[in-house]
């Protein structure tokens with residue numbers, strides 16, 4: 001319980017209101033977001049936010065402690081312990097929970113038991129409660145994060161700004177981030193498809209943000225799994241899973257704090273309602289009402305983000321297209337409204353059609369650029385004697401800039417120039433000679 005969950009700590013505005021969080025829980029109010037493409041094209045997102053709208057950045061040790069203390073004040077009994085297993089002597093009887101208690105301090109803990117009527121498993125991605133009910137496995141991403149204390153002038157840059165980096169270098173299927181915290185920044189990335197490469201992706205995220213974070217001191221390194229989808233089973237008898245234990249993290253954004261809090265509350269409400277405020281025993285049917293409500297409320301949100309990840313995180317050209325799209329005020333408004341208020345916002349039909357055309361255009365452009373660039377292998381990553389490279393993108397000018405001329409002066413194999421459309425890298429060994 002005294003641990004600190006490895007986490008970026010970004011929370012939506014609706015969580016602050018809905019869970020009545022005090023202002024001092026929030027380290028930073030982010031009102032500007034930079035989306036940074038594989039070629040380092042930057043798009044500022046946040047123009048559509050009103051004066052009162054922001055993304056909350058918090059430290060999990062602060063947020064979790066606040067929520068626990070408040071629950072205790074409202075009558076919950078808080079036990080510091082490690083859940084080990086549970087059993088049920090008869091189908092209608094109580095569950096006997098076995099846990100190692102840390103109430104007397106020490107690292108090992110003292111075995112204790114507790115009898116309970118129902119169990120809500122909120123024990124995260126490596127949930128033991130999930131194992132106890134044979135909930136089944138899920139795919140997971142591994143996320144890595146370093147908390148870096150940077151010089152004050154650099155911190156000032158991040159005062160109300162977060163950055164999201166996309167590209168094969170920072171992650172083959174996710175994004176890298178720099179999130180501002182109280183007196184430091186959290187720099188991290190994640191991946192599902194190449195977990196063994198996570199340190200290399202982290203290095204690339206640090207490199208991409210280097211100018212803005214160099215001179216910093218790493219004060220904490222953390223890593224943890226992130227579920228990719230719900231477990232096959234989330235409820236059995238009077239046991240239900242919530243949060244990461246159930247598998248409620250959205251694709252694309254990797255967001256799970258709000259859904260963990262919300263599912264926990266919904267499961268508790270189902271028990272209160274089903275037990276008629278504790279006057280009768282609940283059953284599986286009562287707990288399942290929480291699952292039905294949760295799925296009905298958020299199915300579309302999960303689906304949309306799943307599709308977005310599949311379409312836009314699959315290649316550098318697609319990521320370029322994604323960042324390009326984020327320039328649109330309409331896209332920004334829709335994205336922020338969906339994130340901040342957790343509803344898939346119905347849009348303006350005319351703008352939706354425009355967005356569809358724009359999306360298809362961006363993707364076509366990205367794909368055409370990729371094919372064109374691949375047809376010039378002799379220029380890619382070469383050290384031959386030249387001062388400029390030309391990345392041929394597409395023969396159809398309506399698809400966008402067909403050729404990009406790249407100045408190779410100042411480049412080297414370690415610091416190549418990157419084509420802003422294709423993400424391909426170019427350098428010249430002998431530019432100084434000219």
Ligand SMILES: Cc1cc2nc3c(=O)[nH]c(=O)nc-3n(C[C@H](O)[C@H](O)[C@H](O)COP(=O)(O)OP(=O)(O)OC[C@H]3O[C@@H](n4cnc5c(N)ncnc54)[C@H](O)[C@@H]3O)c2cc1C
Pocket residue numbers: 001003005006007008009010011081082083084122123124125126127128143144145188222223224225226242243244245248249254255256257258260
């Ligand atoms: C690096 C990283 C960055 C992330 N960034 C963000 C972000 O910016 N915004 C966002 O919304 N989400 C983010 N997430 C996802 C988010 O952290 C989770 O979705 C969220 O914390 C889930 O909450 P939870 O309470 O279900 O699980 P957890 O936060 O994992 O909490 C589980 C708790 O159970 C305890 N526990 C585990 N096993 C036992 C046991 N056997 N007995 C007793 N206690 C146990 C753990 O110690 C922990 O306190 C990130 C995740 C990672 C890994």
